[in-house]
Amino acid sequence: MDDIAHFIAGEPYYGEGDRSGPVFNPSDGSTLYQCRYASTSTLDHAVEVAIEAGRGWANASQARRLAVIFAMRQLVIDNSDELARLIGREHGKTIADAKGEIHRGLEALEFATNAAQVTKGEYSYNVSGGIDAFSIRQPVGIVGCIAPFNFPAMVPLMMTAMAIACGNAVILKPSERVPGAAAFIGDLWRQAGLPDGVWNAVNGDKEVVDAMLEHPRIAAISFVGSTRIGEYIYHRGCAHNKRVAAYTGGKNHMVVMADADLEQAASAFVSAAYGSSSQRCMAVSLLVAVGDDTAEQLRSLIVPKIEALHIGAYDDPKADFGAVITADAKRTVEQAISDAVAAGAELVIDGRGFAVPGLERGFFTGATLLDRITTDMDFWKTEIFGPARGIVRAQDLDEAIAITNAHEYGNGAVIFTQNGHTAHRFVTEVEAGMLGVNVPVPVPVGHHNFGGLRRSKFGDAHMYGPDAARFYTKIKSISQRWPVRTQSTIPLSLAFPSNH
Amino acid sequence: MDDIAHFIAGEPYYGEGDRSGPVFNPSDGSTLYQCRYASTSTLDHAVEVAIEAGRGWANASQARRLAVIFAMRQLVIDNSDELARLIGREHGKTIADAKGEIHRGLEALEFATNAAQVTKGEYSYNVSGGIDAFSIRQPVGIVGCIAPFNFPAMVPLMMTAMAIACGNAVILKPSERVPGAAAFIGDLWRQAGLPDGVWNAVNGDKEVVDAMLEHPRIAAISFVGSTRIGEYIYHRGCAHNKRVAAYTGGKNHMVVMADADLEQAASAFVSAAYGSSSQRCMAVSLLVAVGDDTAEQLRSLIVPKIEALHIGAYDDPKADFGAVITADAKRTVEQAISDAVAAGAELVIDGRGFAVPGLERGFFTGATLLDRITTDMDFWKTEIFGPARGIVRAQDLDEAIAITNAHEYGNGAVIFTQNGHTAHRFVTEVEAGMLGVNVPVPVPVGHHNFGGLRRSKFGDAHMYGPDAARFYTKIKSISQRWPVRTQSTIPLSLAFPSNH
Amino acid sequence: MDDIAHFIAGEPYYGEGDRSGPVFNPSDGSTLYQCRYASTSTLDHAVEVAIEAGRGWANASQARRLAVIFAMRQLVIDNSDELARLIGREHGKTIADAKGEIHRGLEALEFATNAAQVTKGEYSYNVSGGIDAFSIRQPVGIVGCIAPFNFPAMVPLMMTAMAIACGNAVILKPSERVPGAAAFIGDLWRQAGLPDGVWNAVNGDKEVVDAMLEHPRIAAISFVGSTRIGEYIYHRGCAHNKRVAAYTGGKNHMVVMADADLEQAASAFVSAAYGSSSQRCMAVSLLVAVGDDTAEQLRSLIVPKIEALHIGAYDDPKADFGAVITADAKRTVEQAISDAVAAGAELVIDGRGFAVPGLERGFFTGATLLDRITTDMDFWKTEIFGPARGIVRAQDLDEAIAITNAHEYGNGAVIFTQNGHTAHRFVTEVEAGMLGVNVPVPVPVGHHNFGGLRRSKFGDAHMYGPDAARFYTKIKSISQRWPVRTQSTIPLSLAFPSNH
């Protein structure tokens, strides 16, 4: 089988000097094919292409851009079955889960039909001295998007839909673990009428990432991935005077109060915690039960739900979730469980050593639940990208908020309660960018802003939503006057001009 | 006379371990007093104070904050005479010019009365599945503001008015050349009812700047100054995961077309080019005359206007402009003139060696005009903070735009014309953040956004205007549901939740 | 004593042909002075003045208008003691209450400093075919404001602050019962620097109201008062092609759930129900207790609070509330109480026949509480402008919402609860324009929109807040192109131009 190529200028591209690496099928552990890893010169080629194509696209009218966005949306819908299979095969997530991510990616495309609205400039008539003040927003140029393995379609769509709608050119680097969706999406953009070269994908690893961070013609970098790498990207990108938005790790606490509907909370926890083998930055990581009674009741509701979960291959229609991304990931998760037990956590359900019959080489881990997790344990401190979740016990709301805020991450945080005061305190006091009240996965809808706080985001941008349009545009402020002279000589005035 | 102190917790503060340096009166070259230079421990103290006071201010209601802003505005008006004298004495600019900058600073305070409006969150009812999505904006915490010498009152007011109105605490580092205004303004904030410790000023040099950039509790840095330092600040601040906005150098081209009203253009040029001894980042630096005829006519109109200028001490009511900031600055400007002449420029009016009778030790330089400046000369490339300005000759609009865009800076750019097409091309094609059409100093009015492009700004923020409110706040996105259970058991759904 | 005059062109004005009527001091029943009632020709004069002055004001820059708003705000603060006394004397409300209304009027002035922000037009660059689309907002011209007796200062300030800030001229008709504040405020505008003739007040009754509704040069009418008159004004104003906003009656239900903090609710009820002798369109009219237990507990908490109320003259510092506006008003309220008792209501506290010793001719009525009010009683159906309030008993939230929505009025509605779901249902299902959750008088803050629903408002405008700025401006949409010809002949295209 051919290597997975880059997608440059509307077609597959194989760069001289590229290296390559394997792409696995996590469900059976097999190697699907090799993926090209771009060299710096491949990136340079992509940038040249993007400069040329981007010039025309930046000058395209809003009407023309909008037509492409509408067409792209329809193409994603029409091709979602094939795209979901492609995602599942490389990633391991179930088809239903893959369709869920495609749908959220579609939201970003749908909100991109609002680009002309949310990038409007402002016009003030006669601010002072016959001057009209107004502003326009123009694209920033070339945007580099560095995407993670866990959402092979959604994150690339979220990153690039508004960038394209605002008139930028894009160079996407998908995860080298799941490169297939990017090439597929690139071809849909082509079919949608986007001029070749406006949307490009280069595969690779650190070499191409560094080249992107340093390239003088890439104006902005959008990244989703781990905090460790995101922080590096933020520092290095800024050191090269780029706009950088890095959306990074999460350890999302789900606080459940005694007054909550515990059956709802228990069900929400299991769905939000184990979906996609817990490989989501917005997955619930920890259940913070407020009061021991609450903890006990929740546990008794949760355990049978977990035990009923079905784990299987991506294309097993009965599967609730599938494999993790690599054999290494499986080992890491299982080690984290062992370490937690050693540190004093109570092992309620043990998913270690799990295998799917017939797929013994697949990277599966069973759903694991630990109780009595405390904030001194690595299990609490570390983001775990695999189905091992824990219960933390808090005495009251104050302690629950304090635990949530003690973590270095502030991506999502959730509370289940019926009480208005409790919810309001949680929302205003918890330092997380995306908060849920009786909503376990508080990923904002497409017309609101996605982004965490603290070490879950570097830079002040948002990945989608109206604020994201700002990231992809620059503002010019114009002061304009059309004077008619009424005196033969205009007097000088060297004092600083003011409007008073 | 006492040293100029820091202003911390509502009162003067002298830190142990501080160094100090002289503050001059540029009009006569005398030393007014010494200014304290904060040590790192002085900064640490200021931050401790700001944390404590900032907590209360962040929780203050919008109504309470607004009352302080209104009071502060009135106090600045009531004290503008005294403030203007203080500015003039340390800086050298005329009283009228100082009042001009105070008025522009007032605009920032006046726009800060819009803080509650421009920081509104958004509320979407029933986005999907009974969920309401909404957002709130909260202050970022402590903001560090590093101000330049050229606008001792205006820039500090522009930087801090919206920061305070949004609920942040502020640590301002004014220029050590002009520290007096900051202490004066700090006391006005106190009188306005701002709790002690919310607005602080620390004086100093690189030591305290570095301490600010590295302090883990300072969340955001706003800087105005040279490109060299601004770039350093952006890199170092970002490397410490701060929001950084650095507004830096300018070399503002004023293009004059043949169809412009040349008398208006000539007068606008002289006012905008030489005001404040040309020590403004938004001063007109270069006159780009389109067509030789235009150049000749403009020159003949401009020369007598320059020759009529009166240069004098800050408190000389007849003075059009005053001294430059230091003896070094005077030498630098005069050297730049000599270098330009050596490089082939035509010296039309020579301001070198100028002295005001009776103030022979003052740092005065006469107004200088050079013609036939070309883009290969250092005179074109370098920002010159002193009254030496040049004429560049272009054949047509294409060349004028090309020259303007060839410069590394993109702060302001201006065109004088009567033609709509010409103005529209200029505004859309020139890569500067603030553009003027028949307006020579296109500093946007307070409800529009201040900021340059290219190497005139690092970071994507704006110093004032509605976009600035975004810099001083963080956004939380909330997904909220208040469900009633209608089933005894809630089914699981581990696929990624979508709204389709 | 002189008659109260009109205020036209910056000074008192007495029109030939005017009639007049008495202004009372409700606290002692005396006649203070006569108030002029404008004839049609007096109105015509005012309009002529406003046309002339309005032209200049419409062309004034935003900076100039803003300066007047800031000055006016300070003048109202500086004169609030005198204004409060003037209000209390004519209206009967306590000084503290009068200061409360002045402060809310100030909020409207304070929000008017946001006029330039909230009236910004929009600018879209290159929408299609080289066209830029943008919009500007300009003042509508002359605005007629018809104010009620119950807020002699607040409503005129709310109506006119944004109208003035947007560049309109104003003709205010205050209530002929309380004309003094308008003249006083008019003079403050003059002191604030508003050009004479931009803000005018004409006193009078139906004759001048009709003349305002029919005058071809008055572009917009803002009214606050009863539903009967408001509906008439809406119909007649619209029949003369004006913009009309009529804010009318209320019958504000305060629902208290069993889970609410009943002491808080009881205290809130007494304050919000009886303040200003209940003469507020946003007063709580009815307490809807959910569950008989809740009703009994609330009643036992409320009765002693009512019994502790002190009723007295406007300048009695111990008074909680004062007289009603006229002897007729007193009779109407007492009749409504008697009718309710006859209809089956339980009289818990009877305020009929109340008199303040020494002020026996004052128009006082005691605080009255009725229980077991039902929706078939006139007491439920009718807005009662006097201190007679009732308790309605509901079985559950469904019934409480149904009762609230059954009323023809939809001004304010309030719920007290601790439950998020309950509050959310109330807010989304109750058809009232201003809703409170644990806030008994849900008058929105100045940067949110004031206005009721159903028969509590005619027209879709809002009295203050950002939406109000829309009422006072008209929008122009501009499509602008600055083409350069590239062909010698331009081909025709008679099909409807589209952007596709």
Added chain:
Amino acid sequence: MDDIAHFIAGEPYYGEGDRSGPVFNPSDGSTLYQCRYASTSTLDHAVEVAIEAGRGWANASQARRLAVIFAMRQLVIDNSDELARLIGREHGKTIADAKGEIHRGLEALEFATNAAQVTKGEYSYNVSGGIDAFSIRQPVGIVGCIAPFNFPAMVPLMMTAMAIACGNAVILKPSERVPGAAAFIGDLWRQAGLPDGVWNAVNGDKEVVDAMLEHPRIAAISFVGSTRIGEYIYHRGCAHNKRVAAYTGGKNHMVVMADADLEQAASAFVSAAYGSSSQRCMAVSLLVAVGDDTAEQLRSLIVPKIEALHIGAYDDPKADFGAVITADAKRTVEQAISDAVAAGAELVIDGRGFAVPGLERGFFTGATLLDRITTDMDFWKTEIFGPARGIVRAQDLDEAIAITNAHEYGNGAVIFTQNGHTAHRFVTEVEAGMLGVNVPVPVPVGHHNFGGLRRSKFGDAHMYGPDAARFYTKIKSISQRWPVRTQSTIPLSLAFPSNH
């Protein structure tokens, strides 16, 4: 052939008691079929259906509504050929012209994908006393839309797209001359997934219009048509307390300055003046040539362009325009020409008595041009819906603006010039709602606001664009507090609550 039915509850509906009338093919004068004219009881039925279906749609989530809008957009595109033929056959306009209107209707659908964005409420955190203030927008209920004959598809789409997207139910009354498109569009909505009964069409004449205006359950009326009828509708709708927006007549002046590109102006004039047989409210009605020289040059450029126009049947691919709507319309236009000549106008090109060979019974009128039209002529005063256009001569810009502003209508107005000052004066001084600078048909793009001024619009709403979303929603303002009690007794405070 069957009568054209109403479209109610997702299917054709024939009401008992309905009358009917003929629908013509203007291209050959034949009668195509009969159209039902709804009786009041048919309308009552439609309203009942809309109430029931509207309740569910009002409660549908934003996500669900958006999906319908996207689907509808695609269906209109997929069916545009058939829809264009249907329009042309009933209306007489060319297929190309019909496609043009469909495309502009599509823009309204495309902007309706922004509904969730442009109807966002606002959220203010801690405005005062622990209160959060926020707002939500909900649909108004049932919207009645009364459409004109000249845009059988575009206007119904413009009126209803945002109404549906905001959650309202719709009852559309198309013109009884062109009823076919409405039924066709109704079926597309059904295919798009809109629940039956949310979008309904009733055909008819004044009887059903009056019934709509008076029906207590129709909350808002949107109308496009003549000023005479629009004014009636505004008065009668407001008298029944509805929101009414009536977009009415135009007499759009196109001012051409001497400095304009006259070939461009001439071509723009012919296209914009005669397209669709001049039956557009935004057609250019009059050419105002500034300077006699300009007039002469323009005339010499225009005459050959008009003479080259081809007039023919709707399906004649060579036709530039087609027939007018009825035989009466033809007579009215030709009479207006004769009257103008009698009043002193110069007849440059005479289109009277024109016939297309083979279609002698078609309602054709030839393109007519008159010169020296003056403002005292009926030809200047009256909107003429047929291809008779005139030239007015003005001496200078002042006179051109004065002429434009002298007309009672203020729909569109256009200037052709190269001068920025001239354009700016025109835009700020001309009292028209939609202005063009070098754009002959200044219909704003879908994300800007459509609406005239003066007697070209009654009510202050806009038909599409962001402001239109406001017309279709009502705003609720909520003040919310979640208090915790800190005292055992809550003190009373009867003074008006303020935030100071």
